[in-house]
Amino acid sequence: MSLLTVRSLVKSFGTNTVVKDFNLTMRDSEFISLLGPSGCGKTTVLRMVAGFEKPSTGAIEIDGQNVTNLRPNQRKIGMMFQSYALFPNLTVTGNVAFGLKVTGTPSDEITRRVDEMLSMVGLSGFGSRYPYQLSGGQQQRVALARAIAPRPRVLLLDEPLSALDAKIRVALRSEIRAIQRELGITTLFVTHDQEEAMAMSDRVVVMNGGRAEQVGTPDEIYNLPASRFVAEFIGALNLLPATLRDPATGHVETAIGMISLGRTINQSVGSAVTLAFRPESLRLMSLSEPTLGQEFVGRLVTREFLGAIVRFRAEVAGHLTLGIDCFNRAGGTLPQVGDEVRLGIHSEEILLLQ
Amino acid sequence: MRGRFAIGPTLITVAALLYFFVPLYAAFQFSLQMKRGTLSFAAYGSVFQDGVFINAVTFSIMASAAAIILGAILVVPTAYWVRLRLPKLRPLVEFISLLPLIIPPVVLVFGQIRMFGSSSYLPLTTSDWGTNVLLVIGYVVLSMPYMFRAVDNGMAAIDIATLTEAAESLGASRFRIVTTIIFPNIRVAVVSGAFLTFSICLGEFAIASLLNRPAFGPYMVQLGQDRAYEPAALAIMSFALTWVLMALMQAFAHMKPGQKLFFRIPFKKKSPTP
Numbered sequence: 001m002s003l004l005t006v007r008s009l010v011k012s013f014g015t016n017t018v019v020k021d022f023n024l025t026m027r028d029s030e031f032i033s034l035l036g037p038s039g040c041g042k043t044t045v046l047r048m049v050a051g052f053e054k055p056s057t058g059a060i061e062i063d064g065q066n067v068t069n070l071r072p073n074q075r076k077i078g079m080m081f082q083s084y085a086l087f088p089n090l091t092v093t094g095n096v097a098f099g100l101k102v103t104g105t106p107s108d109e110i111t112r113r114v115d116e117m118l119s120m121v122g123l124s125g126f127g128s129r130y131p132y133q134l135s136g137g138q139q140q141r142v143a144l145a146r147a148i149a150p151r152p153r154v155l156l157l158d159e160p161l162s163a164l165d166a167k168i169r170v171a172l173r174s175e176i177r178a179i180q181r182e183l184g185i186t187t188l189f190v191t192h193d194q195e196e197a198m199a200m201s202d203r204v205v206v207m208n209g210g211r212a213e214q215v216g217t218p219d220e221i222y223n224l225p226a227s228r229f230v231a232e233f234i235g236a237l238n239l240l241p242a243t244l245r246d247p248a249t250g251h252v253e254t255a256i257g258m259i260s261l262g263r264t265i266n267q268s269v270g271s272a273v274t275l276a277f278r279p280e281s282l283r284l285m286s287l288s289e290p291t292l293g294q295e296f297v298g299r300l301v302t303r304e305f306l307g308a309i310v311r312f313r314a315e316v317a318g319h320l321t322l323g324i325d326c327f328n329r330a331g332g333t334l335p336q337v338g339d340e341v342r343l344g345i346h347s348e349e350i351l352l353l354q
Numbered sequence: 355m356r357g358r359f360a361i362g363p364t365l366i367t368v369a370a371l372l373y374f375f376v377p378l379y380a381a382f383q384f385s386l387q388m389k390r391g392t393l394s395f396a397a398y399g400s401v402f403q404d405g406v407f408i409n410a411v412t413f414s415i416m417a418s419a420a421a422i423i424l425g426a427i428l429v430v431p432t433a434y435w436v437r438l439r440l441p442k443l444r445p446l447v448e449f450i451s452l453l454p455l456i457i458p459p460v461v462l463v464f465g466q467i468r469m470f471g472s473s474s475y476l477p478l479t480t481s482d483w484g485t486n487v488l489l490v491i492g493y494v495v496l497s498m499p500y501m502f503r504a505v506d507n508g509m510a511a512i513d514i515a516t517l518t519e520a521a522e523s524l525g526a527s528r529f530r531i532v533t534t535i536i537f538p539n540i541r542v543a544v545v546s547g548a549f550l551t552f553s554i555c556l557g558e559f560a561i562a563s564l565l566n567r568p569a570f571g572p573y574m575v576q577l578g579q580d581r582a583y584e585p586a587a588l589a590i591m592s593f594a595l596t597w598v599l600m601a602l603m604q605a606f607a608h609m610k611p612g613q614k615l616f617f618r619i620p621f622k623k624k625s626p627t628p
Binding site: 050052072077083087088132150 | 519520522539611
């Protein structure tokens with residue numbers, strides 16, 4: 001069953017169209033992220049679902065009900081904001097109870113529900129505090145409790161973690177996800193942080209220029225990017241210009257020699273293509289290791305130690321540099337800058353971009 | 355440099371303090387000299403024994419309270435709406451709110467008398483009640499620059515747009531948002547606007563006098579013509595009242611939500627019911 005359906009959504013401000021023909025169907029209990037660079041229209045889509053912006057054309061349905069023309073306070077949604085947006089004049093309890101009071105919930109039921117929500121976000125005993133007496137992370141937890149207390153049909157999260165410290169951000173994102181799973185609440189999450197989107201979501205919508213470039217699970221988005229934009233936006237990528245020599249066998253000619261992709265490519269001989277592969281797909285190989293399909297020689301020019309990962313850049317064919325990510329394994333010896341190295345890659349890990 | 359005596363600034367400060375306090379002290383001393391040869395508060399006693407004084411003060415307090423309430427009801431939603439939905443109109447609204455500083459109250463009250471005089475369609479001046487309404491409306495106009503500025507600054511300090519959206523997403527109506535979220539959060543600003551309104555209304559002469567209302571302003575002027583020592587006593591009391599109001603304004607301005615102004619009533623556990 002689809003809980004939230006967004007159909008052919010378009011939004012223009014004057015002559016500037018920020019959302020162009022956006023479609024999305026969310027299943028019940030699904031967690032979907034809208035991911036994209038700033039100005040890609042992700043926040044505008046969320047604000048239209050919330051009812052803060054009116055679509056120029058298109059329709060939004062929640063639970064089978066067309067809500068396109070409903071005001072925000074009639075949509076039964078919950079929302080979290082980047083700036084927390086707690087009511088400064090109300091205590092934590094008052095904030096969480098706000099939505100329940102609006103619906104005229106009996107006061108003993110409100111008390112019970114507020115206690116339940118506060119213990120869920122780990123803030124039992126904070127009920128009588130005011131927002132200014134809480135840290136950013138605590139305030140955002142209260143905001144989460146406030147948003148879910150009236151049992152909204154859809155939870156909308158507008159970059160709720162962006163204002164927090166890195167550590168709290170990571171802790172809170174897994175908590176939000178755990179609570180979302182426990183309550184089975186359909187959630188639409190806007191972020192510009194790809195790690196956040198991939199760690200939290202069932203599916204990710206990568207947006208660019210007001211359109212959805214690709215909708216898929218985090219691993220689909222990462223491993224099988226549907227467009228050049230998605231490939232370049234998500235993760236790091238090595239790009240290698242090439243010329244197609246044999247479409248049937250997938251042989252291409254590059255500056256570092258002939259590479260066989262081992263698959264048929266539906267393009268004519270001689271067409272220019274771009275090979276793309278992730279830094280972690282490239283392997284630094286010892287002399288004794290058997291070859292991995294594709295292999296070339298390079299010279300290491302930089303080395304960045306990042307803890308779990310060591311990131312190298314290697315110069316190949318005299319002028320191209322490729323990024324290589326290696327795990328930092330205890331006991332293993334990693335090469336140094338200046339070393340000549342064997343680089344290997346499986347041909348199925350090479351993407352072909354148009 | 356620290357430790358060096360800065361002669362210029364000190365002189366200027368001393369001169370400014372003298373400029374302000376010498377006349378005030380002179381008035382104060384004069385107000386104590388009602389009884390020949392001794393200093394006493396006789397002038398103050400005489401003022402308080404005057405039934406007209408009590409009536410004038412009571413009338414002015416009531417009129418300014420009405421002006422404060424009416425002003426807040428007009429200004430808060432207007433400033434809210436302008437900030438939220440019509441930000442382009444803000445310079446215009448600000449300009450209009452400043453007009454009372456440019457146009458003399460005499461012009462305002464003549465306008466009122468012409469518009470609502472005995473030969474008009476709405477002859478408010480023909481009854482005491484109607485004239486009081488005109489007076490309160492006049493006070494609201496006079497205090498508009500201060501009230502609007504105070505409220506508008508109060509709104510600038512909180513994120514009106516996001517708080518409104520948060521409340522809307524929780525199902526709240528506009529009316530509920532203004533009364534339970536916006537107003538309590540700018541209460542401090544409204545209170546300081548109210549104190550300013552109060553001090554303006556209390557001393558206001560032109561409108562009250564021309565509408566022939568028994569307010570404090572005309573009473574002071576009349577007293578100034580009739581008596582010697584009592585007006586000085588009144589002036590000192592007005593100053594004291596203004597200072598008390600300013601102190602209250604400061605205290606309110608630095609208050610955090612949930613803080614009581616003077617003391618806290620200890621309580622065990624407040625149940626979170628509404």
